[in-house]
Amino acid sequence: MARPSTAHLGVDLDKAGKQVGFISIPHSPHEDAWGAVRIPICVIRNGSGPTVILQGGNHGDEYEGPIVLGELIRDLDPATISGRLVILPAINLPAVLAGRRTSPVDGLNLNRTFPGDPAGTITQQISAFVSDVIFPIGDMFVDLHSGGSSLNILPSAIIEPAPDPAHRRRNVEAVLAFGAPLTVVIDNLGEPRTSTACAVRAGLTTVGTEMAGAGTVSLDALKICRQGVRNVLAHAGVLLPAAAAPAAREPEAILKIPGQAGFVFATADGVFEPCHPLGTMVRSGQEAGRIHHLADPSRPPETLRYGADGMVYGHRQPGRVVLGNCCAVVASPYEGSLD
Incomplete structure (x- = not known):
């Protein structure tokens, strides 16, 4: 059950077709007495099938994910899917607009605030909305990251560990289906406040990425991310398999930060x-x-x-x-x- 919140959802999560709107969270800084942070959201629904949540812009200086999800919002025909996509291309909007890892509003790192606080700061309210409203309707969660402005990382798909063996296997299979050049297990030293750790606790099949970084847009990583998103949507059964490239990856190729x-x-x-x-x-x-x-x-x-x-x-x-x-x-x- 969702905790009481002042956030307002401007789309109908159950409506068929394609909707683009905003999650509006009241925000009253010095410059705006009755303003709001308006976080873009797109819902694409057609027929029966699973719900896949796609998130980009968790950190505002990581660009490949928001670019790919924006393209998906503009280009995807609802008739080509079976199920529902909930697309959050710039979930940490204040940080995305500032090009920063942390929010310029409250200085917090969104990916260290889950499951959030609906009565907290803007960043905590964003993570609370995702945790309370978006995760409960999902079957799979795809969180697109890169190294941001402080790190350059080999393009890779990321396995978030899950304590349940069957859940862990679902995560592994979905990450391998993404088809990145490298697959890496990252548990963030057991950090429980990340979006992917929270998604695992919610029971969602969970896929992460690290798509280069260095504060730039990598053409190679962008190509991997574009195809990988479609691959994992085909794996989930939401997108026609013809839209995906076969991902022949063996478990032996998996790495881990030790x-x-x-x-x-x-x-x-x-x-x-x-x-x-x-x-x-x-x-x-x-x-x-x-x-x-x-x-x-x-x-x-x-x-x-x-x-x-x-x-x-x-x-x-x-x-x-x-x-x-x-x-x-x-x-x-x-x-x-x-x-």
């Missing part, structure tokens, strides 16, 4: 120089990069080392770092159970 050891953090302020391009196979203890102290050339650079064996999966994008910034990420072969 906990804290998979992250290389800055040990000082300075400028980070990586030692290896993305995709390089590295060993624990091997030099990962150096942090240079440009204001003090007599001071030798700090040496950073990998804490795990595996593939260099992500790099810090801006050269300048401060203590604690994530400079590199390693993904190792996944050795857990898929069943």
Whole structure:
């Protein structure tokens, strides 16, 4: 049951055809006494079939997902689907408009607020609406991310772990159907406040992505994302299989970020120089990069080392770092159970 909320939904979730409207959440900043944050939403429904929720713009500096979902809203004919699509192309609208990871309204990271608070700040109200109103009608949730402006990540589809073996298998099968070049298990060190973790708790088959990043739009990642979304919709039975490309992926190809050891953090302020391009196979203890102290050339650079064996999966994008910034990420072969 949805918690009491002042959010207003401007579309009918049960109506056939295509509707484009807004989720309006009252917002009264200094500049606007009776304003609202208007989050775009599209519902496309035809016949019987599952409900797939597609979300982009969870972080406002991640662009491939919102672009692909905007194209889907404009181009998809309701007659070509069987079921219902609920498309949220810019769910964290204040952050999307600002091109920022966190909301300029309250400074919060939407993906660390689920299941939200309908009486909280704007970001908390957004996650509460998704948790209380959107997730309960869904069968599958697809959350499209990239590395944003602070990280460049190899384009990949992401498995959100599920404690139930049957649910875990559904997640794995849907992620493999996406057909990305890499498949990676990411549990965010057990973080329960992400949208995908919340979707899993709600029982939804859950698919995530990391589509490059670096604060730009990657043409390669955009191509992967466009086809991957259609692949997973065909896998769900909502879209005709002819719209998808066969995704021949084997479970052995799955990687995982191996906990804290998979992250290389800055040990000082300075400028980070990586030692290896993305995709390089590295060993624990091997030099990962150096942090240079440009204001003090007599001071030798700090040496950073990998804490795990595996593939260099992500790099810090801006050269300048401060203590604690994530400079590199390693993904190792996944050795857990898929069943």
